[in-house]
Amino acid sequence: MIKLLKIGAIAAVVVAVIVWPVAWYMDSTAQTVHFISPLDEAAVEVNKFTFEEDAEENPTDEDIIAIYGSKSGSDPERIVFPDDSKIIRPDERKSLTLYAIEGDSRPLQSQFVFYMTRVVSIGAAVAAFGLILLLSLLKRRRAQPAAA
Amino acid sequence: MRQAFTLAVALVIAGGLLASSVDAQPQLKNKTYHFGTHPxxxxxxxxxxxxLExxxxxxxxxxxxxxxxxxxxKASGTLRVGVGSLKTGIDLRDEHLRSDxxxxxxxxxxxxxQLVSATETQDPRKWSYVANLTIKGVTRQIKGTARISAIPDRLGKSLGxxxxVRVRTKFDVKITDYGVKIPQQVGPKVSDTWSVGIDLYGTTAAPSR
Known part of the structure; x- marks a missing residue:
């Protein structure tokens, strides 16, 4: 029983710690993107023409994103393991990275990864603390009759 | 004499610019645009x-x-979206979204x-509007500004x-105002205010039935 509790406590400590490097590794693959619902090629071509014709002096990121589709959300987001085929880098502004969201697939967000990491890490830490507490109680109980 | 002539030329140019800005999208006049013809x-x-996310x-x-x-x-009209067509990327979540x-x-x-009123602003590409938004049988009025871009016919040919015309607007919807109750267990996952973006291409060609 004590051996089992020891293994459980060690495993919980390992999980509480190891989830962080895993999350950081996942985040290292992340890219910061603007989500868009993409337009078809014909519409993009028309938009490129009208963008050039109505060229404003300082087009905003929104103006450029609108050439390729409809922006979803207010701020760019970090996504892990992005699908390269869905990434669009506009010629008009190379610093922008757009990510086409279509159908039922959505990329994993760093925000979600770190939220889950926190939940798992805190949960495992609480479990480890509980197991260690139980272990020490059991050990004390075993030690008492021997002393008596 | 010279000054008077310069002033007259300047006035003519300014008048021309003003007239062109007021009537910058003449092709919109007296037309009905159908939306949803091209997904x-x-x-x-x-x-x-x-x-959480x-x-x-x-x-x-x-x-x-x-x-x-x-x-x-000025413009009037109605747009309808099927609740069953809303997708969030997870089937189970879509099912929940459709639930009572x-x-x-x-x-x-x-x-x-449903547009209550839509009026061109000083910038003819921007229209201010008031609309009745109905969700889950509850109707509330929203106000906003839409960007309207008439696509020149020479370019529009490639679209069909x-x-x-392209219509773009954004507005926020507080879903709890429309009778939606967010279950406590999904609290950190779902905001009660959703940002809605509309980006539609409309054509005067009537949709095939």
Whole structure:
């Protein structure tokens, strides 16, 4: 029983710690993107023409994103393991990275990864603390009759 | 004499510029634009930004039309979106969205936006509007500004039949105002205010039935 509790406590400590490097590794693959619902090629071509014709002096990121589709959300987001085929880098502004969201697939967000990491890490830490507490109680109980 | 001539020329140029800015999109006049005819040019997005995650939902299915008056400065019309067509990227979540606790697709199969008024602003590409938004049988008034871009016919040909226009607007919807109750267990996952983006290409060519 004590051996089992020891293994459980060690495993919980390992999980509480190891989830962080895993999350950081996942985040290292992340890219910061603007989500868009993409337009078809014909519409993009028309938009490129009208963008050039109505060229404003300082087009905003929104103006450029609108050439390729409809922006979803207010701020760019970090996504892990992005699908390269869905990434669009506009010629008009190379610093922008757009990510086409279509159908039922959505990329994993760093925000979600770190939220889950926190939940798992805190949960495992609480479990480890509980197991260690139980272990020490059991050990004390075993030690008492021997002393008596 | 010279000064008077310069002033007269300047006035003529200014008058011309003013007239062209007021009537910058004459092709909109007296036309009815149909929306939802091309799904790849129909984007309605809704975003919930909460602590746990940002949910990106969208649909590319919409029905409706908007009629622009003879002066090209006012518009009226209705757009409808099927609740069943809303996608968030996870089937189970879509199912929840359609359930009676959320949008209740069985009793209220459509979300509807009916223009109460739409008027061209000083910038002819921007129109201010008031609309009745109906979700889950509850109607509330919203106000906003839409960007209207008439696509020149020479370019619009590549998009298909008819004369084309692009309409873009954004507004926030507090879903709890529409009778939606967010279950406590999904609290950190879903915001009660969703940011809705509408980006539609409309054509004067009537949709095939």
């Amino acid at each position: 790849a040019r129909t984007n309605i997005t809704f975003v919930s930004e909460a602590d 940002t949910i990106h939902g969208y649909t590319n299915k919409v029905q409706g039309s908007i009629k622009v008056d003879a002066n090209g400065t 606790q959320w949008l209740d697709a069985k009793r209220y199969p459509y979300v509807q936006l 039949g008819g004369s084309w």
